[in-house]
Amino acid sequence: MxxxxxxxxxxxxxxxxxxxxxxxxxxxxxxxxxxxxxxxxxxxxxxxxxxxxxxxxxxxxxxPLGVQERLSTLVDPKSFKELYRSANSLKINTFPDYDRKLHKAQELTGLKEAVACGIAEIDGEKIALGIMDSRFIMGSMGQIVGEKITRLIEVATKKKLPLVILTASGGARMQEGVLSLFQMAKTSAALARFDEAGGFYITVLTHPTTGGVSASFAMLGDIILAEPKALIGFAGRRVIEKTINQQLPESFQTAEFLLERGFVDRIVDRTALRQTLGQLLKLHRRHA
Amino acid sequence: MSPQKAWDRVQAARQPNRPKAMDLIPYLIDHFIELSGDRHYGDDQALLGGLGSFEGQPITILAQSKGRDLQENMSRHFGMMHPEGYRKAMRLAKQAEKFKRPILCLVDTAGAYPGLGAEERGQAEAIAASLKLFATLKTPVITVVLSEGGSGGALALSVCDKLYMLENAIYSILSPEGFASILWKDESRAAEAAELMECTAQDLYAKKLIDGIIPEPAQGFASGIPDVVAQIKDLLRQDLNTLGSLKETVLLDRRYAKYRQIGARV
Incomplete structure (x- = not known):
């Protein structure tokens, strides 16, 4: 032993x-x-x-964290009230093998889709919260993920709540094709309205945040935090290596790489994330 | 129009003699003046930006610009934009808003440029910012997809009031080759992938993602582009007239609704 x-x-x-x-x-x-x-x-x-x-x-x-584990490290106990919990992508189209993949991901994660949305409290501050789970078909964004996130943004806008989204995604979901792609426009449009209404939005980029999710709501935070060493980028490493015909450094597309180039506000160790978010939320309290 | 397989459309969309932005602009726009640069880093030739007049009305043009030969394509990266291209587009879009000019976007790209510099300068952020900006831009925006609308790189110029595709254009989450490579680890199954991807103009129209399809000459573009030019002009005239008469809030509410209704609801 x-x-x-x-x-x-x-x-x-x-x-x-x-x-x-x-x-x-x-x-x-x-x-x-x-x-x-x-x-x-x-x-x-x-x-x-x-x-x-x-x-x-x-x-x-x-x-990597599942939604339940993430909640237990992040929000005030029992404060999370999940929204659109039963929203499901099964039978959304006839793409070969897609329903089987969805079933498998649902069994693995205990979730119906790759994002859990709800209202929660962090250090007593009420927020609209979205948490993605990369184990659910790479955390990819299909119609339901896009719709749930858009609804969450709209709820935050209406209720004047700060919005926190923890991203973990390989990008748009291939099995739903161009309808997945257009979720980037939908979520970004909702964020544009949230922004105009004076809403406060924090994104926490976790491993991995790439493709269509990085190129939409992930990069639109008023404040963008990232977990150490998280992979964050738009195009895939292999695609880029093929284009430029050379190997990329190990540090390429890490949270640290992005911080150095000015695309992330702070890298926050997960053990300090709750405290950091609490502080930021308190500094953005809206006085009614 | 005879029914065609998706792969035939993909191949048609990639024909070298298809009209490029630089072929169309002189016929669509009078007194075109190119404007360059993002004011931060550089000028991305993959995006041809500028202004001119459309039948007497000032208009801003943001056009993904493939070249006509290899040399032009090298300097224009085959229409694949870098972050500075998206930032140039955003700069000119805000300028159009300020001076109350409508915007015509021409989409023609396999995707945003996948490269080291593009990632270092924030490709994801540039595309995201562009999607967000156009969602609330207070001036009419009309987009025409000429050949290829590839991934987020094309979508960044597709948040608009009216979205059209040429008959043989495609719009997809990634190339059929890339799709086949990810799905089956086999690029050679691209034709099969194209069928599954539902990426033709007809597919997008059926899904209500686009407002209309612009017919192409039956014998291809060997016969020239006047038909297509005339049709784009008709659409532009008609849309600028309608959109221009809308109250700003109505214009923006309709644009929001256009993207808000896409896909399944919960």
Whole structure:
């Protein structure tokens, strides 16, 4: 047995003794399981990972997050009220194999589509919140994702709420063709109106944010934050390498690359994201 | 018009003798004056921008501009725009708004330029900003897709009040080759992909994404472009007349509704 595993296990039981009131939430077999950091191979208990907002304590690798995990690291407990939860893309067209893919993604993520939208609170500040899940067909934007985001923007406009969207997407969804593409125009148009109404919009770009999502609502935030090392860009690396016939540097299209070139306001470690958002929201309170 | 396969349309859309922006502009517009540069970085020749008069009325032109030969195409990047191109378009669009000129956009691109410099200078941001700007631009905008409308690079000039496509033009999320490559890891299945992609002008019209299809000469463009020029002029005249008489708020509400209704509802 891995000695580090035992050390961690001991530490965990000690922790549980010290904080018995927490034990009811944490005493599950899943918490004791060990995850290897894909970036530095550091072993981490699921418990530690949860406590660290799913960031590797060794190398700060940010593990991809599902919507539930993201909510637990980000919003005030039980504050998230989901909207359009049942909106579904099944049978939207007859593209071969598409419904099977959707079913698979729904099973994997527990979501009906690649974005969850709702009203939530961060540090007591009420917001309209969208969270994308990259595990759902690459977080791609089809008609329903575009529609849900547009509806969320419209709700934020009407209720004069700040808007926060965490992006994670490979771009427009191929299986819905040109109708996916035009969702870029739809979401951007809704944001233009939100902007004219004086709405405050923060985007948090997470890994990956590319293609049609980066070239629409992701890049239109009044403030654009990014998670460390997130891949952010428009065209795919391979396409570009083919065009310019040379290999691109490792750092190409990372959050750090964008920060350096002026396209991102701040890179924020996930463990500090809630605090940063809370601060920004408080500075943009609208006095009625 | 005989029914055609999507792949035939794709190939027709790629015929080298199709009319380019630079072929059409002299016939559509009098006294055309080219205006250059984004005032920040440079001038992107993939976008031919400028102004002139259409039947006596001042108008701004924003045209993705493929070249007529290899040399022109090299300098114009085959109509694939860089961020500075989108920023030039936005600058001229705001200028048109200020001086109350309508805008004619001509779309003709396989997509935004995929390159190192384009990414470094914010291709995604430039396209996003363009989509947003045109959504609330307070002047009539009419867009005609000449041959290829490829991905977000084309969409950035397609947020408008009236969107038309030439009969054999295509509009797609990416090229059929790219689509086949991603879907089946096999570029050679592009023809099959084209059928699935529903990317022809007829497909887009059926989906209510465009306002009309501009017929092309049955024998192709070898016979010249006067027919197409005349039809674009008719549409322009008619639309400028209608759109120009609308109250600003009505114009913008209609434009918003045009994009708002696209796709399934929840």
């Amino acid at each position: 891995n000695p580090q595993f035992n050390t961690r296990k001991e530490r965990l039981s000690l922790f549980q003794k010290l904080f018995p009131q927490r034990s009811e939430q944490t005493k599950t077999a899943a918490d004791l399981s060990i995850v290897m950091c894909p970036s530095c191979n550091h072993p981490i208990s699921q418990y530690d990972l949860n406590a660290q907002a799913h960031v590797c304590p060794g190398c700060r690798y940010h593990f």
